[in-house]
Amino acid sequence: MLGARWDEIDLESALWVIPGARTKTRREHRVPLSEPALRLLRELSRAGDHVFPGWRRGRPLSNMAMLLLLRRMDRTDITPHGFRSTFRDWCAESGHDHQLAEMALGHVVGSAVERAYRRSDLFALRARLMADWAKFCAAI
Secondary structure (H helix, E strand, O other): OOOOEHHHEEOOOOEEEEOHHHOOOOOOEEEEOOHHHHHHHHHOOOOOOEOOEOOOOOOEOOOHHHHHHHHHOOOOOOOHHHHHHHHHHHHHHOOOOHHHHHHHOOOOOOOHHHHHHOOOOOHHHHHHHHHHHHHHHHHO
């Protein structure tokens, strides 16, 4: 999310489209945005191109920003990547489909043969998954 750009986000459609050039898989990744995510995005300044601008003009917030924040909070038991791991563990523990969880993280899922036949990115199911995740996060 750190590199997110305003031109990738469609608030009306509750959609963030990450271009393939910015993903590890080199494939476009569509992210359904939950209501809490939409509320947060609507409150942010749109002064620049990046949703989360860094201190250097025209650049996004760096990967180190979250790590430094956690250090200042004296939370050495948490890593930024741990947030993705937490989501993945929650998916498994709450009974969400393995494939759906992996797709939500933007991972390549299945064998080459499976991928050749899969025509859908299961966007509607992933939107429900993200809504469930948002409810879980709001409750903790």
